[in-house]
Amino acid sequence: MQHASITLRFDPTLRPLLAPRNRTDLLHVNHDPAASLSHVVESLGVPLTEIGELRINGTTASPSQHPQPGDLIEVLTVPKPQPVPFSPIRFILDVHLGTLARRLRLLGVDTVYYTHRDDPALVQQANEEQRILLTRDRGILYRKNLRAGGHIYASNPDEQLFEVLDRYAPPLAPWTRCLTCNGPLAQVDKDNIADQLPAGTRATYDTFVQCTECRQIYWPGAHHARLTQIIEAAQKRVAAI
Template identity: 50%
Template sequence: MTLTLRFAPELRFFLAPRHRGGVVRLDHDDTAGIGHVVQSLGVPLTEVGTLRVCGPEPDGPGGGNPGPTEREVGAEYRARPGDVVDIAPPQLPQPLPVSPTRFVLDVHLGTLARRLRLVGVDTAYPDDFADDRLIDLANTERRVLLTRDRALLFRRRLWLGAHVRADDPDDQLTEVLARFDPPLDPWTRCPACNGDLVGVAKAEVTDELMAGTRATYDTYSRCGPCGQVYWPGAHHRRLLHIVDRARRAVAR
């Protein structure tokens, strides 16, 4: 039979160029679920919110067919003759089965990792992990795996992931915050290691500072795990801009 799938505009990015009009018709033998068909066309199920079918309901106990209906189905649903499937992206913000929202990022998203930590979001970034170890970490600690590598999102054992589409790190941050709406707590995480920052008196860190820094700044914090000392340096205005933009992204 011929199966018709209609992809929302937000998902057409994943399709082969010949399918990017959004409507795909293909031969289907009903042995595979709709989720398998969607993924075979290049769209990871992590990027799908709902699957809705318009077509005849299965025959009821009294026989007969009530005619076409529209209903939401799961990825395992096997299409029937006459079905048209609408594939929609996740709603925004995307509900998650765990709280608080925590992330793990692949090796290509180091700058995004630092920005997420800057705004206080728990973000693991093991830049030396192979794919299997990334997935293990995501599954064990219930972190959302953020990646630019679609192949990772097709791994069946990955509990939850998301594709980061934007190229620019500032746009990536806005994209992730708008999608998942994590609570922000800026200036509380170490950008280098994700550890908690604790305010410290200037006298406690004086010996670790250069003379110019000691003379110019009075507010300091230290990362508990790695010991890095922070202060509002010359780059603080640029960081404030990143934080302000992040707050606007989650306030929409």
């Protein structure tokens, strides 16, 4: 007996989320009268956080609509830059994105990050503090109570950063946040922290900033040139959006 089917066309940028056998231009799946569009799409591996628009036979459709046999479903990716339901743009990152968290903080983007926090706690904090939850674990993005989230596709930190900048275009304020805790940085007089500095640093540097929360001290050390390169590349990327 031949089953009735529907046809889906996913935006090419979404196809990496599909099982390899489903990464085709037109994907035919059995029609389930009880399944909404959101259920069909998520069952194939694409969280709703990654979807910009759904269309049935060329007409914009709601995720709660139920497709009919023979329908063509188009699944579009999010617009870029993506509108978010709150301002300013702030992030919370899961355990897999520590390097990305530090780079966003380097750019002055409010970013919290934890090495030990479970999914429900991350979602709760994201919602309470109006943050976008970024993750490489799609499972957390399926949670219905999550207000805003995004999947990070790349594994390379440089590519991850460009993903975030392209998708959200957050305002940048380099050198204003602590790389360790995300707290604000402030200029500090060398004499007030001299006893906390290595002897070589005291002799070599005169300009310092300190985190107002964790008290971490920063100066333009050996990694300054590399950090400056990251900042300049990010600024060019956002300016081009």
